[in-house]
Amino acid sequence: MGKHYDIDFKNKILNEYIKGQGGSVYLGKKYNIPSHTIDTWIKIYKRQGNLINDINHTRGRKSKENIDYKERYEILKKYQAFLKAQRERK
Numbered sequence: 001m002g003k004h005y006d007i008d009f010k011n012k013i014l015n016e017y018i019k020g021q022g023g024s025v026y027l028g029k030k031y032n033i034p035s036h037t038i039d040t041w042i043k044i045y046k047r048q049g050n051l052i053n054d055i056n057h058t059r060g061r062k063s064k065e066n067i068d069y070k071e072r073y074e075i076l077k078k079y080q081a082f083l084k085a086q087r088e089r090k
Contacts, residue, residue: 003033013027013041014045017038017042024036
């Protein structure tokens with residue numbers, strides 16, 4: 001897993017980027033972090049308008065998707081029961 005940076009540090013670098021004080025490569029060298037990491041922060045900022053939501057970033061699927069899987073599982077169970085009943089009729 002990569003290094004985790006403080007939100008204030010991320011915002012400091014983003015502010016420098018927004019003010020035109022350097023691109024991701026320059027700022028990466030200045031602060032000794034990979035430029036692609038800064039590029040990721042820039043993408044998040046452009047998409048969300050801030051990095052606040054990035055604080056609670058978690059890996060894996062979102063709970064809504066997990067609910068979908070539970071629903072799918074229940075549908076599959078019912079379908080399997082239906083197929084079993086069809087076979088028993090024959």
